[in-house]
Amino acid sequence: MSKLMLDLQGLSLTPAEEQLLLRPAVGGVILFSRNIQDAAQVAALSAEIRSIRPDLLLAVDQEGGRVQRLKQGFTRLPPMRELGRLYELNQAAALDTARLIGQLMAAEVIQVGLDISFAPVLDVDYQRSEVIGDRAFASDINTLIALAQSFIKGMQLAGMAVTGKHFPGHGYVAGDSHTCIPVDERSLETLQASCLKPFVALASQLQGIMPAHIIYTSVDSQPAGFSKVWLKMLRKELNFTGMVFSDDLAMEGASQAGSFPQRAAAALEAGCDQVLVCNNPTAALEVLDWLETQDLEPCTKIAALKAQPATSNNWLNSPEALLARQLADHLVTKDLQSVLHLLT
Structure with missing residues (x-):
C-alpha cells in the first residue's frame, strides 16, 4: 500500500x-x-535500497541554507532569502538565478540516485518564525511567487518533481512545530489574502504538497495535516491532484492527534497520501504494524514523483551548470554584486 x-x-x-x-x-x-x-x-546507499525495492520514493531535504543534508561533494546552496534580496536589485537576474539554483540542486540530488528534495518552501516570511526565517524567498508575496515559480521550473528541467511546503503557510507563527503545536488565529479571509496565495498560484505546477503542523483556529481545530477541511480545500478549491505528504508525525506539532498509529490514521483519513515518521524507529514500526492491519487503498501517486535522471546527467557538465555553481557560491557569501556581474 x-x-x-x-x-x-x-x-x-x-x-x-x-x-x-x-x-x-x-x-x-x-x-x-x-x-x-x-x-x-549516498549513490551506493540509493542503489542498495533500489536493489531491494525499486519502487520506493527516495527523498531528502536539500533546500539550501541551513537545511541542506547533502554537503560533501555537493554545491553549497544559499538560503532562498538571498534570491529575494537579489530580486530587489534586479528582477530578471534574480529569476534567472532562481531557475539555475533550482536546476542545480535537483540535478545533484538526482545524480546520487534520489528522487526528490522536499522543496521549495512557499511560506511567507513575516519575520516572526525562526524556523522559517531565511528559508523563505521573501516577505513580499508577489516576489515570493515569481522566484518560487522560477525555482520550480529549474527543478523540473532537471527531472525532479516539486513539493511545496508548508500548506497553508508556516511563516506567521513564532512557534516551531518541531517542538510545540503552533496556533494561527487569523481569519480565513486574512489567510486567503496572504499565506495561501503562493499555494493558489503554484498548485498546478506542484507534484507534491506538505501541510503544516499548525492549527488555524478560524478554519479547524485540527492542525492542517490532520484537517479534512484544509485538505478538501487543497483538492477542491486549489484543484491540487498530486501527492500530499504529512509532515513528520514525530514532531511535537503532531502530538495532538494521539499515539503514532492514531496520528497516521488521522493524517490518512484527512487526505494525506503518505505519512512520514522520522527519527523514532519504534514509532515507525508501530505505524507500519498498524498499517498492515488496515484495508487501505494503495498509494498510486509515487510513480509521478520518481526522478528522471536522463534529463539532468548531461546538464551537470554544461557551461550553464558551471555558472549555476558560481552563482550559488556568491549567494552563499552574500556577494550580490558578483552575481549581477556574472549575469550582465
Whole structure:
C-alpha cells in the first residue's frame, strides 16, 4: 500500500532494515545527515535500497541554507532569502538565478540516485518564525511567487518533481512545530489574502504538497495535516491532484492527534497520501504494524514523483551548470554584486 515514508539509522542498510523495506506498507525513505558521508556513499546507499525495492520514493531535504543534508561533494546552496534580496536589485537576474539554483540542486540530488528534495518552501516570511526565517524567498508575496515559480521550473528541467511546503503557510507563527503545536488565529479571509496565495498560484505546477503542523483556529481545530477541511480545500478549491505528504508525525506539532498509529490514521483519513515518521524507529514500526492491519487503498501517486535522471546527467557538465555553481557560491557569501556581474 506504500503509505509510510521512514528513515534509516546509518550510512548503509542493516539486515533488519533490508527486511523492513520489503514490507509493502513502506513507500519511501528519507535520508538525514547521519545517512550521508559523501556523494559516492549516498549513490551506493540509493542503489542498495533500489536493489531491494525499486519502487520506493527516495527523498531528502536539500533546500539550501541551513537545511541542506547533502554537503560533501555537493554545491553549497544559499538560503532562498538571498534570491529575494537579489530580486530587489534586479528582477530578471534574480529569476534567472532562481531557475539555475533550482536546476542545480535537483540535478545533484538526482545524480546520487534520489528522487526528490522536499522543496521549495512557499511560506511567507513575516519575520516572526525562526524556523522559517531565511528559508523563505521573501516577505513580499508577489516576489515570493515569481522566484518560487522560477525555482520550480529549474527543478523540473532537471527531472525532479516539486513539493511545496508548508500548506497553508508556516511563516506567521513564532512557534516551531518541531517542538510545540503552533496556533494561527487569523481569519480565513486574512489567510486567503496572504499565506495561501503562493499555494493558489503554484498548485498546478506542484507534484507534491506538505501541510503544516499548525492549527488555524478560524478554519479547524485540527492542525492542517490532520484537517479534512484544509485538505478538501487543497483538492477542491486549489484543484491540487498530486501527492500530499504529512509532515513528520514525530514532531511535537503532531502530538495532538494521539499515539503514532492514531496520528497516521488521522493524517490518512484527512487526505494525506503518505505519512512520514522520522527519527523514532519504534514509532515507525508501530505505524507500519498498524498499517498492515488496515484495508487501505494503495498509494498510486509515487510513480509521478520518481526522478528522471536522463534529463539532468548531461546538464551537470554544461557551461550553464558551471555558472549555476558560481552563482550559488556568491549567494552563499552574500556577494550580490558578483552575481549581477556574472549575469550582465
